[in-house]
Amino acid sequence: MRVRVHNRVLALLWLLGLAAAVGVACLTHAPNRLVTGTGxxxxxxxxxxxxxxxxxxLWLGLAAFLRTTWRVQVSVLIAATLWLAGLVYIxxxxxxxxxxxxxxxxxxxFGGGFWxxxxxxxxxxxxxxxxxxxxPVAAVLVGLAVxxxxxxxxxxxxxxxxxxxxxxxxxxxxxxxxxxRHLEIVAATLIPTLLIGVPLGVLxxxxxxxxxxxxxxxxxxxxxxSIALFGLLIAxxxxxxxxxxxxxxxxxxxxxTAPAIIALTLYSLLPMVRSTTAGLEQVPASVVDAAxxxxxxxxxxxxxxxxxxxxxxxxxxxxxxxxxxxxxxxxAALIGAGGFGAIMFQGLLSSAIDLVLLGVAPVxxxxxxxxxxxxxxxxxxxxxxxx
Amino acid sequence: xxxxxxxxxxPLLWSGGVLLLLIFGMPLLTPLFRELFPExxxxxxxxxxxxxxxxxxxxxxxxxxxxxxVLGLGAGVLVTRAAGKDFRGLVETVVAMGQTFPPVAVLxxxxxxxxxxxxxxxxxxxxxxxxxxxxxxxAGIESVPESVREAARGLGMNPLRVxxxxxxxxxxxxxxxxxxxxxxxxxxxxxxxxxxxxxxLGSPIIVGLSGFNTAYILQGAxxxxxxxxxxxxxxxxxxxxxxxxxxxVPAAAPIAxxxxxxxxxxx
Numbered sequence: 001m002r003v004r005v006h007n008r009v010l011a012l013l014w015l016l017g018l019a020a021a022v023g024v025a026c027l028t029h030a031p032n033r034l035v036t037g038t039g040x041x042x043x044x045x046x047x048x049x050x051x052x053x054x055x056x057x058l059w060l061g062l063a064a065f066l067r068t069t070w071r072v073q074v075s076v077l078i079a080a081t082l083w084l085a086g087l088v089y090i091x092x093x094x095x096x097x098x099x100x101x102x103x104x105x106x107x108x109x110f111g112g113g114f115w116x117x118x119x120x121x122x123x124x125x126x127x128x129x130x131x132x133x134x135x136p137v138a139a140v141l142v143g144l145a146v147x148x149x150x151x152x153x154x155x156x157x158x159x160x161x162x163x164x165x166x167x168x169x170x171x172x173x174x175x176x177x178x179x180x181r182h183l184e185i186v187a188a189t190l191i192p193t194l195l196i197g198v199p200l201g202v203l204x205x206x207x208x209x210x211x212x213x214x215x216x217x218x219x220x221x222x223x224x225x226s227i228a229l230f231g232l233l234i235a236x237x238x239x240x241x242x243x244x245x246x247x248x249x250x251x252x253x254x255x256x257t258a259p260a261i262i263a264l265t266l267y268s269l270l271p272m273v274r275s276t277t278a279g280l281e282q283v284p285a286s287v288v289d290a291a292x293x294x295x296x297x298x299x300x301x302x303x304x305x306x307x308x309x310x311x312x313x314x315x316x317x318x319x320x321x322x323x324x325x326x327x328x329x330x331x332a333a334l335i336g337a338g339g340f341g342a343i344m345f346q347g348l349l350s351s352a353i354d355l356v357l358l359g360v361a362p363v364x365x366x367x368x369x370x371x372x373x374x375x376x377x378x379x380x381x382x383x384x385x386x387x
Numbered sequence: 388x389x390x391x392x393x394x395x396x397x398p399l400l401w402s403g404g405v406l407l408l409l410i411f412g413m414p415l416l417t418p419l420f421r422e423l424f425p426e427x428x429x430x431x432x433x434x435x436x437x438x439x440x441x442x443x444x445x446x447x448x449x450x451x452x453x454x455x456x457v458l459g460l461g462a463g464v465l466v467t468r469a470a471g472k473d474f475r476g477l478v479e480t481v482v483a484m485g486q487t488f489p490p491v492a493v494l495x496x497x498x499x500x501x502x503x504x505x506x507x508x509x510x511x512x513x514x515x516x517x518x519x520x521x522x523x524x525x526a527g528i529e530s531v532p533e534s535v536r537e538a539a540r541g542l543g544m545n546p547l548r549v550x551x552x553x554x555x556x557x558x559x560x561x562x563x564x565x566x567x568x569x570x571x572x573x574x575x576x577x578x579x580x581x582x583x584x585x586x587x588l589g590s591p592i593i594v595g596l597s598g599f600n601t602a603y604i605l606q607g608a609x610x611x612x613x614x615x616x617x618x619x620x621x622x623x624x625x626x627x628x629x630x631x632x633x634x635x636v637p638a639a640a641p642i643a644x645x646x647x648x649x650x651x652x653x654x
Contacts, residue, residue, distance in 0.1 A: 008473045126480045223619045224612040225575025231592050231608030235601050327489025353499040360495045371487045
């Protein structure tokens with residue numbers, strides 16, 4: 001029997017993972033939070049029960065030589081899930097062990113090697129998942145199942161001795177405030193975006209003539225970088241609040257949450273209007289004609305035919321808008337809007353890397369979660385319509 | 388999308404003119420800023436000159452975009468060849484996943500790995516800028532009809548010539564759309580990079596925000612905004628020229644262009 005690599009993608013990712021395991025420190029350990037840590041190699045954390053993580057790791061390497069049948073892909077997906085869970089478990093366990101051996105002030109964090117191996121593990125899982133060609137709803141659910149063990153370990157407190165979570169424990173109140181403020185800003189952006197964006201999209205759909213000026217203006221706004229738009233709004237809004245005291249009472253001013261929401265809404269309009277128009281446009285004319293033939297009024301056609309059929313595209317636009325708003329809210333911390341950006345920039349300005357991570361990681365998690373949620377929603381709506 | 392207007396009404400011409408005037412003539416506006424912000428002792432940002440800031444900003448954007456174009460084009464071409472098609476799904480997954488990350492997060496994550504200064508900015512911008520270029524390279528090459536490729540092969544062209552003389556020229560409009568998205572995102576992210584220690588047009592904004600100097604903020608913000616708008620208009624002009632230059636744009640190209648544009652996000 002000839003040995004042959006059947007899955008070149010898996011083989012490449014596995015070799016990269018091996019290189020990272022051998023060549024890059026997987027954990028860093030420091031006596032306190034201020035000094036730079038020393039690296040710990042992957043080999044030296046592999047003792048006792050930790051060695052079990054090699055089983056799924058080796059299977060992944062072996063699977064590259066097997067035919068890419070459905071069964072093999074499922075086994076790769078399970079092995080990648082176990083690999084991710086195992087790596088994170090080892091990280092948490094080692095951090096706890098080192099905290100007991102060393103002083104309570106010692107800091108252990110994931111090093112480059114761990115991050116690379118985790119990323120590669122996730123890519124292996126994502127590649128196996130895409131090869132299984134599942135329906136969109138199932139694909140999102142399986143993707144969540146791959147991440148579930150990691151979330152469970154985080155929630156159970158197993159990772160509590162990792163440096164970034166010690167930082168979290170020290171500032172739990174700040175973190176929770178940042179989370180609620182971040183979500184508030186995103187939610188407060190989406191409401192005016194829907195209220196203004198959807199009607200504008202319907203208008204652009206009905207009147208061709210409106211499109212060039214409308215999309216022209218929205219495109220220019222979208223082109224202006226966020227930090228510049230926040231900056232440009234400061235002077236006019238501050239002046240407005242100084243002359244109209246009522247506005248100042250509502251919290252509108254040069255800096256703070258209100259200008260952030262105004263700027264984010266301006267950005268969100270382009271994807272929202274564009275997807276509304278595109279969604280309505282892709283409704284087949286024949287369907288509208290048939291509805292008219294059945295004697296439906298223009299209003300009934302709009303609400304019962306055009307809107308439901310446009311919904312998937314509209315939701316896709318809302319997905320882009322939400323993911324974008326979650327990211328831009330981070331920048332809004334620069335004008336005092338709060339949120340995770342405040343933690344991140346504080347970390348950047350004081351060179352505290354764990355603090356940067358504490359601010360960035362939840363933003364990425366929120367963006368990925370919102371993305372998955374809307375994809376699931378689009379899939380469910382499309383599924384519902386087919387039935 | 389936009390017709391090219393001649394003379395004074397050309398938006399590219401006058402916005403470019405205003406940008407140049409502001410870059411070189413900002414000190415002349417000192418009396419105006421003094422009038423607008425009477426409470427400020429120093430109404431003009433003087434730590435660096437504005438031409439120097441613009442040059443530094445454009446330097447970072449140009450260097451990172453050049454790297455992103457070379458790597459993005461390479462990856463896009465590779466996964467559309469027969470030899471690399473196994474990796475296409477993986478590359479598309481990475482691109483889709485990467486674009487849900489906010490650019491500022493990529494910038495912040497680069498700091499722990501690389502340190503402060505201009506390097507994390509360059510690397511983060513190049514990495515993030517890759518994504519739309521890979522996406523548009525794949526979309527552009529995909530938009531070339533199989534029949535055209537067949538015909539080129541029938542003429543006796545080898546695979547390299549098919550790529551160079553048929554696929555890439557036909558993919559160019561879509562490709563330029565991707566590069567446009569990438570460069571515009573990079574102009575904005577470079578401004579935020581002043582928080583990680585790179586000297587860019589964001590520096591007056593950050594200094595102004597931390598020192599409550601609204602005039603500094605306004606000066607930096609105006610220049611960053613105009614720089615992005617002028618660059619976008621220039622790309623728009625380039626795309627219009629390209630489309631006018633060829634009568635036989637593949638039918639799929641506008642659709643692919645629309646998809647790459649929808650994926651665009653603002654830093």
